[in-house]
Amino acid sequence: MKFVPRYPWHFCHACLELAEDHQGRRLVFQATSPLGGFGWRYAEEAAASAAPCSAVICLIRKREVVVTEARFGGVVAEPLTALPTAGRGNLGVVRLSKA
Secondary structure (H helix, E strand, O other): OOOOOOOOOOOOHHHHOOOEOOOOOEEEEEOOEOOEOOEEEEOOOOHHHOEEOOEEEEEEOOEEEEEEEOOOOOEEEEEOOOOOOOOOOOOOEEEOOOO
């Protein structure tokens, strides 16, 4: 896996595909518009149902991670070391790792 200085502890794309909520439901992350933005949805839901937010706290292999929009587009997941703060406007952080 290529080292990225901005995200030194990021998870690979294969691991990101294992992201799930506290009930084990798989999650998908995506851009919410052609100009960017970040959103999430359950894997079994339609792509148009993505809920916009600034970050999602979820689980990858039972470990809490934070998933956000990467600096120049795309999605990045990193181990949760501190609670993220809301970024874009008032969209906030969605915590799916706990009931």
